[in-house]
Amino acid sequence: MTEENIVPKRGVALWTQITIFAFLVGLLALVGIGLQRAQKPMAEFNQPVPDFDIFYYEGYEYNNTPKMKLSDFQGKVVLVNIWASWCKPCEQEAPELQEAWQFYKEGGQVVFVGVDYVDTPIGAKQYLTKFNITFPNAPDLQSSISSILNRNMGVPESYVIDRQGILRSVKIGPFASVNEIKAFVDAWLE
Amino acid sequence: MKKYLSLVLFLFVFVSLFTSVAFAQETTPTDNQVNAIAKQLFCPVCQNTPLDVCPTEACRQWRELIRQMLSEGKTEAEILQYFEDQYGPRVRQEPPRAGFSWLAYIIPLLVIAAGVFFLFRALKGWTKAPVAESASGGVRNDVSKKVSAQDDYVVRLEDELKKRK
The missing domain is CATH 3.40.30.10 (Glutaredoxin)
Structure with missing residues (x-):
């Protein structure tokens, strides 16, 4: 790689990166938990039917x-x-x-x-x-x-x-x- | 006397005619009144089709149910609540403001706030850069020293330029 190919870039502060990453992980976890709670058990063949x-x-x-x-x-x-x-x-x-x-x-x-x-x-x-x-x-x-x-x-x-x-x-x-x-x-x- | 009597009779008939029209309007809700509520609900059978425009028989029945509830004097909130209780929150166009559904309201606000923050930061950076450039000339080396402290690339660039001189 030549010197001309190096593009100057402004770095994002580490704490900002950590915050964004933690926020996204938290959000995904929240959505996952919510979906799991919302999901009801489904009846399967040759299995006991969940009560209703x-x-x-x-x-x-x-x-x-x-x-x-x-x-x-x-x-x-x-x-x-x-x-x-x-x-x-x-x-x-x-x-x-x-x-x-x-x-x-x-x-x-x-x-x-x-x-x-x-x-x-x-x-x-x-x-x-x-x-x-x-x-x-x-x-x-x-x-x-x-x-x-x-x-x-x-x-x-x-x-x-x-x-x-x-x-x-x-x-x-x-x-x-x-x-x-x-x-x-x-x-x-x- | 006869003249007055016929005038009173005329007024009586006239007024009673209008009150009966008004009464009929109160007891039979119009399509617009029904659709004002129906458009806040989804068709139970089709995916993502508002109730007011859905042509299925199921939706026609639901709209009739809304009409009946309106004629019974039920409020919009009561009717929407009935449909939610009976058929579940999925029939409402607006997610319920409770539990997990709060995310639908909170996330867009958080994303907008984050966007504003980063835009503000970027704007701040863009407005600083020209100041540094405008201070070129005698103080150019001082400026580059300050910038180089923040950015290794600038340091390397300055070195290369010095070598070429």
């Missing part, structure tokens, strides 16, 4: 209990169906889900839980009335349930959780028939 609260719509409670946890269903097979009143594909499967619920309801071994994703209470009530749905249904308050279960953040999606609370199956999109729902659930009833 269910606040049922009035008239759609399970055993007249307005508030429950997923863990309260231990010992039963749970089908969680995520839907919304503005979702057209959800309307395709709604009658089939109700028919399947009528089939399983008396046995007491299977529970259907509808989870209403980012919906208005009026829209939800109209939808539930329109399709004569009677199985337990709850709003997805602050997306707390879908953030644990819903992988694609789309509707409709359905999940089967076995008697031990382990996530076993996921169905993305609407069910085509009652038989498909039965096959989806029965595999985990044994």
Whole structure:
């Protein structure tokens, strides 16, 4: 390197460099901690589903209990169906889900839980009335349930959780028939 | 007398007509009133689309909900709070002024403050340099001695120049 290539530069004071570096490291640490706190646990296949609260719509409670946890269903097979009143594909499967619920309801071994994703209470009530749905249904308050279960953040999606609370199956999109729902659930009833 | 009576009747009809219009305006919020709140919220389904311009059915329902709440006499703050409680803080355009979200407000201020500080320092340096240059001539060696104390490069440059002389 020749002398001509040397460019004079004004040095930044050491304390300034240290301060800037410390500030950036602190900021990154703060963002990292914040993101870690904000991140909720997600359900994984063949793993226990992280517990969540269910606040049922009035008239759609399970055993007249307005508030429950997923863990309260231990010992039963749970089908969680995520839907919304503005979702057209959800309307395709709604009658089939109700028919399947009528089939399983008396046995007491299977529970259907509808989870209403980012919906208005009026829209939800109209939808539930329109399709004569009677199985337990709850709003997805602050997306707390879908953030644990819903992988694609789309509707409709359905999940089967076995008697031990382990996530076993996921169905993305609407069910085509009652038989498909039965096959989806029965595999985990044994 | 008959004349007065018809005048009173006319006034009564006229006034009642206007009050009914005013009443209708109070109970049925306009699209502008609804959109004033809707634009502070994001569509729950699409990414980063304000609620007031989103064409989805979900957003149409939300706007209707805002209209209904307004007609029930709810304030803007109450409606926004309802949506936050129901659907989470992510639906608000403005991050909540609490916890981790404070960073969204603090960091830009810190960055601006740092920028001002460094700009001030740089300006100070630029204004000093011409003074040193203007003091050339008889005192040139004194000036270069002062500068050289701060900068090795200047020392080397001065040496090279001396050698060439």
